[in-house]
Amino acid sequence: MWILILILIGVILLGLIAGYFYNRNLRKKIEKGELEETPEVKPVDGTCCGQHAVCEKESLLAAVSKQIEYYDDEELDRFKGRSSASYSEEETNEFREIMYTMKEDEVAGWCRSLQLRGIEFPDGLKDELFLIVGERRFH
Numbered sequence: 001m002w003i004l005i006l007i008l009i010g011v012i013l014l015g016l017i018a019g020y021f022y023n024r025n026l027r028k029k030i031e032k033g034e035l036e037e038t039p040e041v042k043p044v045d046g047t048c049c050g051q052h053a054v055c056e057k058e059s060l061l062a063a064v065s066k067q068i069e070y071y072d073d074e075e076l077d078r079f080k081g082r083s084s085a086s087y088s089e090e091e092t093n094e095f096r097e098i099m100y101t102m103k104e105d106e107v108a109g110w111c112r113s114l115q116l117r118g119i120e121f122p123d124g125l126k127d128e129l130f131l132i133v134g135e136r137r138f139h
Helices: 002-032 054-064 074-079 089-101 104-116 123-134
Strands: none
Touching: 074 089, 089 104, 089 123, 104 123
16 A cells, blocks of 8 residues: 555656656746747647547647648548448548558648548548558557
């Protein structure tokens, strides 16, 4: 029992020390002119896009831009408003072909583009999407 209490106290102390050094580092950057003010804490959107591995990167991309970028996939706009479970195998293969012809680091941005355009990613491809994006960092 005492061991658990000591571990808890240790974790709390470690957190306090890390917070102190983080704040001190921010103050130094402000004094040097590297930052104008302390960065604002932004709440995380609690909704998930349903694309598993992409959600973490998705929130990063959402903060960067709300502008739609096309990945030579304008033909997918006809799927706007469709449910992710309603795609036929042929339609799913259209998404698959586009996904596998792009660079690995473009896939998350492409998913963001689809989301901004109101196009749901086919359920039949979400596992493959996870294999492409998830193997890097987004698990």
